[in-house]
Amino acid sequence: MADAPLYTSTRERRRQTDLADFYALLKASEAVEKAYARGAVSAADYETACSQLMAQFRASEAALTGDGTIASTEAFFAQWRVDCPRARDRLLRVGAPATHLQKGDAVDAARVAECVQHFITAMDALRLDQRAVDEVQPLVADLAAALSRVAAPCPGGRASLERWLVALNGMRAAEEIDDAQARQLAFDLDAAYAEFHRGLKDAS
Structure with missing residues (x-):
């Protein structure tokens, strides 16, 4: 029995690839947040990676919502049951790396x-x-x-x-x-x- 194809057109193939890339971006952000919380990466490396991921996220989100591939990132989380709570918080609620929240020694x-x-x-x-x-x-x-x-x-x-x-x-x-x-x-x-x-x- 032949496997069912994931797509039947170039457009659908591009859509599936874009969704997979978006999912991978969320998982990468989750991994970076976990690593930083555990002290496994330096503040400088964390900030560089987080800032890059946030820029990629904003660009991908705009493209996917703009062409109607997803209604919103929240809808994507719900539909695909994405288990990335730290990425969700950083990308959707905070909107900046944790290192940007510092003011002198007031906040570690x-x-x-x-x-x-x-x-x-x-x-x-x-x-x-x-x-x-x-x-x-x-x-x-x-x-x-x-x-x-x-x-x-x-x-x-x-x-x-x-x-x-x-x-x-x-x-x-x-x-x-x-x-x-x-x-x-x-x-x-x-x-x-x-x-x-x-x-x-x-x-x-």
Whole structure:
């Protein structure tokens, strides 16, 4: 039995190639963000790679949305179930390398990247319906600890996270937060994340 062709025309072949290149660009951005958060690349190398990827992303996105290949990058993420949360945050929400968020010694870019990673991990866990206290509490604790290592003015909702830690620490490990609690925690994390980004913009 012959394999089904991926395309039947030159135009369709070009479309498939463009989509594959766009996907590869997102994966590359995800890898660069992970490497920087782990301290595996220098700030200079990270900034060079990130800036290049962002320029390529903007050009590719404009071309793909312009000819109707994709409705938007968000739609592309949803349709193809692209698992690149750090690239998504950097390319769609922040719009600049982490190193650009520094102002003197006020904000340490590596620690900012660490906080972003913990925010995304915690929010993704709730979206995946993780409810057990021994699953959720360490994520909130790690995020709160990471935020405490970032200098003001980037509080990032520390007060609300501390209240959640108190509540979670008062529960048994085998217990689960209910749907209402999970929804409220997700809301508080999203609000804290937005506050964190506002603090970064004020510092830059």
